[in-house]
Amino acid sequence: xxxxxxFYRSPRPPREYADxxxxxxxxxxxxxxxxxxCLLDDRIAMGTVxxxxxxxxxxxQPVLSADRRFRLxxxxxxxxxxxxxxxxxxxxxxFRTGSDTEVVLNAWAEWGPDCLPKFxxxxxxxxxxxxxxxxxxxxxxxxxxxxxxxRHDGALLFASEMKAFLAYPGFRFEFDPDQLASLYATWTPLxxxxxxxxxEQVPMGEYLSVRGDxxxxxxxxxxxxxxxxxxxxxxxxxxxxxxxxxxxxxxRLRSDVEVGVYASGGLDSSIIAHLAARRTDRPLRTFSIxxxxxxxxxxxxxxxxxxxxxxxxxxxxxxxxxxxxxxxxAVRHAEVPAFRTAFVPMHLLxxxxxxxxxxxxxxxxxxxxxxxxxxxxxxxxxxxxxxxxDDETRRERMGRLHPYLAHFSGADEQRRxxxxxxxxxxxxxxxxxxxxxxxxxxxxxxxxxxxxxxPLAAVERLVAEEPGYAELDPVRKAQWLEFxxxxxxxxxxxxxxxxxxxxxxENRCPFLDPAVVRRANSVxxxxxxxxxxxxxxxxxxxxxLPERIVKKGKxxxxxxxxxxxxxxxxxxRDLLLDPDVLGEIPALDARFxxxxxxxxxxxxxxxxxxxxxxxxxxxxxxxxxxxxxVRGHGLNRDPLKVPxxxxxxxxxxxx
Amino acid sequence: MxxxxxxxxxxxxxxxxxxxTTEDTDLFQAGILDSFGYISLMTHIEERYGVQFEExxxxxxxxxxLNGIAAFVDGARERALESR
Numbered sequence: 001x002x003x004x005x006x007f008y009r010s011p012r013p014p015r016e017y018a019d020x021x022x023x024x025x026x027x028x029x030x031x032x033x034x035x036x037x038c039l040l041d042d043r044i045a046m047g048t049v050x051x052x053x054x055x056x057x058x059x060x061q062p063v064l065s066a067d068r069r070f071r072l073x074x075x076x077x078x079x080x081x082x083x084x085x086x087x088x089x090x091x092x093x094x095f096r097t098g099s100d101t102e103v104v105l106n107a108w109a110e111w112g113p114d115c116l117p118k119f120x121x122x123x124x125x126x127x128x129x130x131x132x133x134x135x136x137x138x139x140x141x142x143x144x145x146x147x148x149x150x151r152h153d154g155a156l157l158f159a160s161e162m163k164a165f166l167a168y169p170g171f172r173f174e175f176d177p178d179q180l181a182s183l184y185a186t187w188t189p190l191x192x193x194x195x196x197x198x199x200e201q202v203p204m205g206e207y208l209s210v211r212g213d214x215x216x217x218x219x220x221x222x223x224x225x226x227x228x229x230x231x232x233x234x235x236x237x238x239x240x241x242x243x244x245x246x247x248x249x250x251x252r253l254r255s256d257v258e259v260g261v262y263a264s265g266g267l268d269s270s271i272i273a274h275l276a277a278r279r280t281d282r283p284l285r286t287f288s289i290x291x292x293x294x295x296x297x298x299x300x301x302x303x304x305x306x307x308x309x310x311x312x313x314x315x316x317x318x319x320x321x322x323x324x325x326x327x328x329x330a331v332r333h334a335e336v337p338a339f340r341t342a343f344v345p346m347h348l349l350x351x352x353x354x355x356x357x358x359x360x361x362x363x364x365x366x367x368x369x370x371x372x373x374x375x376x377x378x379x380x381x382x383x384x385x386x387x388x389x390d391d392e393t394r395r396e397r398m399g400r401l402h403p404y405l406a407h408f409s410g411a412d413e414q415r416r417x418x419x420x421x422x423x424x425x426x427x428x429x430x431x432x433x434x435x436x437x438x439x440x441x442x443x444x445x446x447x448x449x450x451x452x453x454x455p456l457a458a459v460e461r462l463v464a465e466e467p468g469y470a471e472l473d474p475v476r477k478a479q480w481l482e483f484x485x486x487x488x489x490x491x492x493x494x495x496x497x498x499x500x501x502x503x504x505x506e507n508r509c510p511f512l513d514p515a516v517v518r519r520a521n522s523v524x525x526x527x528x529x530x531x532x533x534x535x536x537x538x539x540x541x542x543x544x545l546p547e548r549i550v551k552k553g554k555x556x557x558x559x560x561x562x563x564x565x566x567x568x569x570x571x572x573r574d575l576l577l578d579p580d581v582l583g584e585i586p587a588l589d590a591r592f593x594x595x596x597x598x599x600x601x602x603x604x605x606x607x608x609x610x611x612x613x614x615x616x617x618x619x620x621x622x623x624x625x626x627x628x629x630v631r632g633h634g635l636n637r638d639p640l641k642v643p644x645x646x647x648x649x650x651x652x653x654x655x
Numbered sequence: 656m657x658x659x660x661x662x663x664x665x666x667x668x669x670x671x672x673x674x675x676t677t678e679d680t681d682l683f684q685a686g687i688l689d690s691f692g693y694i695s696l697m698t699h700i701e702e703r704y705g706v707q708f709e710e711x712x713x714x715x716x717x718x719x720x721l722n723g724i725a726a727f728v729d730g731a732r733e734r735a736l737e738s739r
Contacts, residue, residue: 391710416697419713420690423683443686447669595669611689 002061003031003160003501004073004126004147006038006046007168008135008210010155014650017045023167025049026640028160030333031075031501037061037645039071040653044128044135047644048073051504053255053360054081059099062647065109066094069131071647072105075160076123076145077508079251084118113138113207116220120251120514124202126158130649134211141221142366142512143191143204143488144497150199156210161498162199162335163628166635173629174198175622177451177587178458180337184618185442185455186435187339188489190462195336196629204488222467223483225476228522237523238540241516245540248513249275252362260285260358262349262507263313264557265301267534268364268373270549271541272510273309276362283312287353287361289345290317296558304546316352318345320560324569331624332634333502334494338621339445339614342559343495347502354503361500365491366511369482370520373534375401377478380434381530384474386425394418400531429456431463431470434478435485445615448596450589459485475525561613562600565620573601576623585626593619656704657725663699664721668692678721688719700724706731 005024012020021038025047029036038047039062048061054077062073078084081100084107089095093106100121107115108127113136122144127136137158139147150157152171157164165171176197183189191203202208205221231237249272253259261273263286277284286306291297299315306313323344330347331338353361368374382389382397389397395414398421424440427433439456446452462484463469463477472480492509500507510516528535533553542550565572575581576597582590600608600616628634661678665671668687672678682688688696696719701707706728 391714412698412701413694415710415713416694416708418710419697419708420693422714423693437690440683440686441689441691444689446686592669599669609689609691609695611691 002048002050002075003028003164004046004048004075004124005157005159005164006044006073006126007158008044008128008156009212010045011153012155012169014040014042015652017650018644018646018648020168021045021047022640022644024159024164025644026638027163027167027636029636029640029642030504031160033504033641035060035645036640036642037647039064039073039128039647039649041130041649042651043133046071046073046126046128048075049640051359051501051506053077053257053506055097055099056256058097059101060645061101063097063099063101063105064647065105069129070105070109071128071130072101072108072125073127074101074104074123074125075147076104076121076125076140077506078103078119078121078123079254079508079513080118080120082254108136113209113218113220116207122508122512124160132211134209136207136209137202138207138220139202139204141205141514142483142492144492144509144512146493146497147202148194148199149202149208152198161333162194162196163332163634163636165199166629166632173632175585175587175626175630177449178453180587180622181446181449181452181455182458183337184339184445184449184452184615185439186459186485187438187442187614188485188494189336190458191484191488193458195625204484223480224518225472225479225521227524227526228518230522230526234527234536234539237527237536241519241523241536241540244513244516244519245271245510246275248510248516249362250279251513252508252510253279255360257359258285258357259360259362259508260287260353261311262286262361262363263288263302263305263311264364265298265305265549266364266557267537267541267545267549267552268367268511270301270305270364270545271367271537272362272364273305273311274541274544275510277309277311283310285356285358286311286313287349287356287358288313288315289349290315291345291559292317292319293560296560298557301546301549301552304548308546314352314356316345316349318348318559319568320564321568322348323559323564324572327564327620328624328627330499330502331621332628333498334621335498335625335629336489336494336621337618337625338490338494339442339618340558341561341564341617342557343490343499345559346495346499350500350503350505353500353505359504360506360508362508362510363496364511365496365507365509366487366517367534367537369479369487370511370517371534371537372475372479372520372524373537374482375533376434376438376482377475378531378533379437380474380478383421383425383433386421391418394421397531429460431477432456432460432481434474435459435481441611442614444611445618448589448593448615448619449587451587562608562616563605563613565616566601566605566608570601572620573597576619581623581626584630585622588619588622656728657721660700660725660728661721664696667695667699672721679723681720681723683719693719696724700728704728704732706735 032049
């Protein structure tokens, strides 16, 4: 895994390009601490910091095609690179290295953007065509790897992380109030959003082609949730799911360095650990987090799993104080406001993983979206059937929705919940039926903003503009929204790759193999009780995993939120109420912020609920982002720790 | 009761009744109450005023406004008196 950065058609004099490239790459060196390289010509500068995983010696970047027409800076892994290399060789392509990077380059040279659907991987890359002067920026199917684009002073800037833009002369960060409102209400930035004015993300499954002032956008992978042909029996479905997952893990074990697994104690990562362990000739390295707070801790399941599989397990104990201490730096890596603190322990864990010499980890991310593991899918199913059910059935189903939540147990609680669900049993916002309850809860956080407007307008537009969305059934609409919001905008990014790459660790997600997602959509809802989440996955692995893990039910990975700061960092009260800071962030409603922060610190802990926790973390992360990005304190002035290899094709260099 | 309820709502949900958020505003639709807030409000009303929301009332979309809740509590109390 790596990081890329560059600029195109900059008005800056080309003699400055090497220094500019160096400074931009220095901001993201954590993503690729092994090597650094860049290409410079009069029209473009593009570079890579490399985390070497495949062909350690030969995979240097940037790479140029044999005729020097195409130049590539690439961040990612192509899991099917061997197969594609064979296909390209058969078509006459020549290879000088064993790296997947060269496969990407030759695939682009051979097929152009039509190569993208052939790729099974996690990637974001920039390829420049020296003949046409076109710059192409492409991103993987599900948004596993980031790619940001900004325009400044006539130049187009691009980078794996926005912090690279801090090093470009004159570039300034400024919050985008509309995007913040959307983010606060829906928990995550929407696919093209960054949270800042003038910075966009290349959305997942899309590419952007630029030639001078002309732009062309292409969508190579719309999110396809169409169910395929149904297996004939549950047993056949189980075997098909197993086969797809085995292949997905096997190709993600392709690496010239050792691969570990994040083993949270949940079903998904336990399946991945089991599948990886059967392919290693020494004990598999597994890693997990242990919380001091029993409410969040899954140590018992982790211990049982790792003993069962015989892995070499490392556990990192995380306290409230640890989370509070690491929060500012974790936010700096996240780059966007976060609605909970669960990403911070992942920041600490990836640091530990790297210290123990592991550069690649597999995780269970994506299983809940693919196999409908979240409560929101059951909620949606229930709400879509609501009018046709009698009260007794409604209560019975409600009781099974979120068994880990106290307010779902007990007759009085369930009676009151009936009223709540009734509120959401009709669609009030077009296309958002499944997420109305979540987004309603998120609207509280938007009150922290000075002018939130309609915070759900952007997500409403997103689904309205999506071809085919209106025809999806309610549960698949929920699935589409999960893929496009929480998964891409938080789980894969803030909590996933940004925390891993902060310490030069590459994360891989077998459940997001396109074949696995396709298979999941062909079996979801067709076997077993639809209110029994991930029924087929449990069935498929019940004979190889500890019973406790299979039967536990969904236990979302969480960490303590505002309590972390209230219990261990009273100084945050002053930080969040600092009049200078609040005066500098016009997007915030300073009056409400003061009222809210005082409430969180003064109220008894039991009075602080989910919405207050989320609002508090969003606010705290926004204040830190203001410090790092808007004020610019996140600029790293240290030089690269590795030499910068320069492929120099500038006319001034020739002179 | 209504004034007490008003104070409770303002304190609990961090807002103030004003020209924009009136005593007739549906606090749920206005985004002031979230789902947990809705449940805790129902619980508070039932426990504080000794009344109970019946299922048909809950499913009839009780207007979650200050006036709506106050009217419900008054009505429930009257029904309780009549049934004695």
